[in-house]
Amino acid sequence: MPDPTVAPPTVTIVLPCYNEGEHVLLEIERITTAMVGSGLSYELLCIDDASTDNTLEVLQGAAQRYPNIRLMPFRRNGGSGTARRIGTQQARGEIVVWTDADMTYENERIPELVRVLLDDPTYDQVVGARTTEEGTHKWLRVPAKWLIRKIAERLTNQKIPDLNSGLRAFRRSVALPYLRLLPAGFSCVTTITIAFLSNQHDILYVPTSYAKRAGTSKFHFVHDAYRYILQVLRMVMYFDPLKVLMPAALWLFVIGVVKGVVDMFLHPFYFPANTVLLVVSGIMIGSLALLADLVVRSRDGV
Numbered sequence: 001m002p003d004p005t006v007a008p009p010t011v012t013i014v015l016p017c018y019n020e021g022e023h024v025l026l027e028i029e030r031i032t033t034a035m036v037g038s039g040l041s042y043e044l045l046c047i048d049d050a051s052t053d054n055t056l057e058v059l060q061g062a063a064q065r066y067p068n069i070r071l072m073p074f075r076r077n078g079g080s081g082t083a084r085r086i087g088t089q090q091a092r093g094e095i096v097v098w099t100d101a102d103m104t105y106e107n108e109r110i111p112e113l114v115r116v117l118l119d120d121p122t123y124d125q126v127v128g129a130r131t132t133e134e135g136t137h138k139w140l141r142v143p144a145k146w147l148i149r150k151i152a153e154r155l156t157n158q159k160i161p162d163l164n165s166g167l168r169a170f171r172r173s174v175a176l177p178y179l180r181l182l183p184a185g186f187s188c189v190t191t192i193t194i195a196f197l198s199n200q201h202d203i204l205y206v207p208t209s210y211a212k213r214a215g216t217s218k219f220h221f222v223h224d225a226y227r228y229i230l231q232v233l234r235m236v237m238y239f240d241p242l243k244v245l246m247p248a249a250l251w252l253f254v255i256g257v258v259k260g261v262v263d264m265f266l267h268p269f270y271f272p273a274n275t276v277l278l279v280v281s282g283i284m285i286g287s288l289a290l291l292a293d294l295v296v297r298s299r300d301g302v
Contacts, residue, residue, distance in 0.1 A: 009068075011035070011042040011114050012172070013097040014087035016080045020101040021054040023214040027101045028062050028069070030108055035068070038111035044069045045087050050077040081188030085179050088172060097169045098189065103214040105167040109206075113169040116204055124174045124201040127193070128167035128208035148228050152190070155236040155243050156197045161205045164190045164228065174201055181238065187231040194232065198239035241296060245289035253282025 035042045048056045063069040088096050099105050113126040149163045178195040182188040237244050256278030
């Protein structure tokens with residue numbers, strides 16, 4: 001347990017670890033070197049997500065060597081989203097950094113991201129926006145991520161250079177109300193991005209490189225891409241349901257009305273069932289959109 005008499009650090013780095021035993025020590029050394037050189041007070045919160053290899057043993061050994069490490073082992077696997085959520089809740093620093101332990105992100109640039117938040121109070125989050133894609137299934141991931149990102153940009157009316165980067169720093173006090181919205185899996189980073197943008201919290205994107213990961217990827221393209229799309233729609237529905245539902249309602253209604261006019265000329269006073277279905281569907285979805293918007297505006301808090 002942290003000593004309550006000791007001043008809390010400025011930065012908490014949340015590092016989820018799942019079967020990263022072969023290289024996690026190299027990542028810890030890289031992060032530690034960067035943070036010590038920066039002069040910032042910090043804690044490195046290493047979360048072992050019930051690894052089945054020697055990750056926990058490596059982290060225990062590292063904790064004895066590096067006094068800034070705080071180890072949090074999970075008894076059962078909860079996913080990277082769960083690890084990041086609990087890590088942020090347990091963080092002692094006001095600025096929280098999320099990153100991965102797979103050697104992909106430029107973790108030596110963590111102090112740079114933190115400095116932006118310390119020097120400019122108008123930003124609430126800084127994201128390392130990747131300029132390359134080195135993940136598995138690259139030929140599928142690139143177009144899929146582009147499509148999901150464009151959907152998110154359209155629904156949030158914001159330019160998003162990298163929707164699901166795992167390297168980011170943000171103010172803990174701003175993020176706390178949104179933590180309950182985080183899913184257990186990879187789409188937690190997408191969620192925190194959309195939550196900030198939907199509530200007018202400014203995000204700065206800093207271009208970063210992205211290396212080929214060490215170890216085995218836990219990303220499953222079909223399953224995780226599907227969850228990404230659902231999470232984007234879910235988050236926008238949560239904050240602004242009119243953006244998702246009202247366009248579909250208006251299109252159905254307008255198409256139904258136009259078709260009804262054409263039907264009236266072709267077959268006077270005869271409206272086919274599909275014309276009626278289009279108009280009624282538009283009215284029903286529009287009513288649902290207004291009701292959902294009323295619920296959003298009437299709830300307390302986030």
